[in-house]
Amino acid sequence: MYSKLPSLNVLRTFDAAARLKSFKKAADELHVTPAAVSHQIKTLEEGLGTRLFKRRTRAVQLTSDGELLSETTFGIFRQLNDAVNNIIGAKEVLTVSTTSSFASMWLVPNLEKFYRANPGIEVSIHTGEQKIDVIRDRRIDLTISYGQFDPAQADAVKLITEKFGIYASPAYLDKLTSLNDAQLLETEWVNKTLPPIAWEALIHRHRDEDIPPPNYTIRRFDQEHHVIQAALAGQGIALVSSLLVENAVKERWLVPVSNMSLQDEIEGFTYYCVVPPRNQRNKNVAAFTDWLSSEIDNTLV
Known part of the structure; x- marks a missing residue:
């Protein structure tokens, strides 16, 4: 019945090379030599009578x-893999790609809630500032992306559009004698496609043209979670996402700064989830995205 099918081992080698887009990476994953991978792919191509790779x-x-x-x-x-894991009772691994700041400041602090509701699923987090092509990269099950959301984008679901606010540690504010002496903290995006959200523009928008601007010092970091960590360490007043400081504000490690005459929050960018078509019916992906949407809906932003 299956006489024309290649061997399972050959198909496994092909699958690794296709997912990783590299014979060398496939060899590392399978613990064989690149030459062995190349030989098996060549044998498969000859058997099928077609080229599978360029x-x-x-x-x-x-x-x-x-x-x-x-x-x-x-x-x-x-x-x-799912069937074997079910039989032996092993946890299934879900690989999620997102930004470093969202992973460290929101996802990881809240992930224990997902584990309590889904004890059979382990989440592996892949971080980076450039967008992953989750449609082609089969190592990634879904992405939580950040930027300007396009409602027409296929397979993308909006999670939340954040607000930016002004936050500092209570200890920093207690010792600050004058706002003119404050150090201001902001993010200079690694992803240059994102428009800047900067202190200078905010101050200029609120400044009386007849009054000279205060002589603030502005320190920039290329990761938003570094800005938040600097604020937690008492290094200044941070202009950051209200979503990312949610846990720090709940614990009162950071507090909103209310005496800078800059009361309005700034609309930031959108977090949205992208699930490739191959995973649209995957129960683990569905469990995670349902939890993610619910948890973000319940957050105070």
Whole structure:
């Protein structure tokens, strides 16, 4: 019945190379040599009578036939893995990609709630500031992206549009004798496609043109969670996302600064979830996205 099917070992090698876009990375994952991976892929291509990869200098790219086979092998091996995990009672791993700041300041502090509700799922967090092509990168199950949301984007669901506010530690404010002596903290985005949200623009918008501007010192970091950590360490007043400081404000490690005559919050950017078509019916992905939406809906922003 299955006489024309390649061996399971060959398909497993192909699946690794297709997911990782590299024979060398596939070899590392499978604990074999790159030459062995290349040989098995060549044997598979000869058996099928078609090219599955376009060879590049440092990577490989799937052909249209390779994409078709890859979609199938990915789904099959995912189902096999889930079935085996269910039989042996092992936790299933869900790989989520997001920004470093969202991971460290919101996702990780709240993740224990997800684990309590879903003890059979382990979340592996992949961080980075550049957007992951989750449609093609099969190592990632879903992404929590950050930026300007396009409602027309396929497979994307809006989570929340944040607000930016002004926060400092109570100890810093207690010892601050004059706001003119304050050090102001802000983020200079690594992702240059994001418009800046900066102290200078905020101060200028509220300043009386007849009064000289205060001589504030502004310190910039390229990660928003570094700005928050600097504020927690008592280094200044931070202009940051209200969502990301939610836990710090609840614990009163940081407090809103209310005496700077800059009362209005600034609308920031949007967090949105992207689930590739291959995972639309995955129960673990659905459990995580349902929890994520519910938890963010309950947050005070």
